[in-house]
Amino acid sequence: MKIAVTPRAANLTYAIRDIVVAAKKYEKERGQIPLYLNIGDPIAYDWHTPDFMVEALSKAAKDGINGYTPSEGLEDLRKAVAEKEKKIGGITVDSARVLATNGVSEAIQFLAGALVSEGSEFLLPGPSYPPYIAYTEFFGGKPVTYRTIEEENWVPDLDDLRKKVNKKTTGIVVINPNNPTGAVYDQKTLNQIASIAGEYGLPLISDETYDRLTFEKKHTPMAKAAGDVPVIGFNGISKVYLAPGWRVGYVYFHDQKGELEPIRDAMLRQARVRICANSAAQVAAAVALRSDGSHLKEVVRRMKERRDLIWKRLNSIESISSSKPDAAFYILPKVDLKGRWKNDTEFVLDVLNMAGVVFVPGSGFCATYGASHFRSVFLPPPEMITEAMDRLERFMTKR
Ligand SMILES: Cc1ncc(COP(=O)(O)O)c(C=O)c1O
Structure with missing residues (x-):
């Protein structure tokens, strides 16, 4: 049986x-x-993984950073996130509203747990990083992919995106730079996506995992282009800082009037249930984010x-x-x-x-x-x- x-x-x-x-x-x-x-x-x-990071990780373990941390992450890491986002992305992030996760993967899970329910629709780029599709389905929702145009280096088809918003839509995800296409969106495209989200009162989720791994084009954070449209930013140390096995990611909530507070609370509640992200790796991640990126x-x-x-x-x-x-x-x-x-x-x-x-x-x-x-x-x-x-x-x- x-x-x-x-x-x-x-x-x-x-x-x-x-x-x-x-x-x-x-x-x-x-x-x-x-x-x-x-x-x-x-x-x-x-x-x-850069040597200075490996040293920071082993030092953290030797220094006794081997216990649990607060569920939202170490205060120093959250401050380092705000500093990095200011210095590299030019955006202001409140460190008190940063959430450290076990990789961006866990942030995707928490996000879907917070926004997806039976019958809801979640707008994702097509093609998309697969866990966005998988977790949307896991929580009973319907992943709806908006077209990205291959002939134009896979930029989002804004008409298609707009057409697919309806009463069941609970969020719009943007992956920039994109996995699997390697596309980087310009500021105008980001403005236009943000204005659709703003028009329909939808939260924008911006996965910026590859922000500093760009070639000819430069990455612009969604929060910089979105004006007063609320943005939930995802990033981590797996790719840019070459430490995927350490499992450290982070989420920042960028809004003007605290519109994202219910989502932050819902994600934080899930974070409490899983206790915390890897403690020594959080210390080393802060060192990485504060490095000069050389x-x-x-x-x-x-x-x-x-x-x-x-x-x-x-x-x-x-x-x-x-x-x-x-x-x-x-x-x-x-x-x-x-x-x-x-x-x-x-x-x-x-x-x-x-x-x-x-x-x-x-x-x-x-x-x-x-x-x-x-x-x-x-x-x-x-x-x-x-x-x-x-x-x-x-x-x-x-x-
Ligand atoms: C766009 C994107 N987001 C998130 C992740 C997950 O990364 P992490 O190692 O931070 O969980 C990946 C990994 O390939 C990715 O490509």
Whole structure:
């Protein structure tokens, strides 16, 4: 007899890690390790957490910061968040209204817990970082994706966004810079999104996880562009500060008249239930946020080189084309399935089994706007990217 579980849990998916199940089967059956280009973890490749952060983490543990912290996070970390947002983003954040989380992932969970209920709709970019879709469904809501326009480097289609707002909508999420497309939105686009949110009295959620990993364009925080429209900002240390395993993220609530207080309270209540974020890592995160960011110059230079390499190679492969990501370390090429594959999942599985390269199906990021695409990271060293592209090229030209 099998024990019954809830459909909401049984149906949970996370395309980025779900593909690993097929990859592990491949490893077991073939006795070979495929090239993993699926996970956005720099530490899995040749990137390192800056030394000063590692030292700060071990010092914190040695100094005895090993107990619980307040549920909203250490006061000093919350102050460091406000200082960083002022210095880098040019926005004023009240440190008393910052919430530290176990990564931005937990912030997404708390957000959905606060805003999504049975029958509500949540507006997300299409394609979108998958947990926004998964948690919306988990809490009984309907994720509604607004189109982003591939031909224009994946900028939001504002008419589509506006069309999809209705009485059931409880929030608008913007992911800028975007995962999986690498798009960076300009201030005008952000103004226009904010004005739609303002018109309908909806909270704007701005995920800024990759704010300092930009190439040609510069990131503008939503709170800077939104005027008096309330913004809930998400950020953390996983990507920009190369410490994804430390699990530290944060949320800031930016409004004029305290309109976001009920949401802050609802997220804080959930935070109390889970006690706190990692204590020693919070201390080290404060050190990271107060640093001069000098590690980023080299990180961005090397990342850009890898972006250029993969973009060029992908566009020279038959039936594959891609726009150029402006930020982060993801690329979302389109593949002409030509009746050779039923959909992008079948394509990605075929690439794994025939070429030994692991990508993520685009439909895992949005069934509508991610279909017929696949996502690759460009974190690996150039030799590994080259090898993966050689394999993909051979695979695509074989009939
Ligand atoms: C847009 C976006 N938000 C949030 C996260 C989660 O990051 P964290 O490690 O802070 O939970 C990711 C991770 O890939 C992401 O791409």
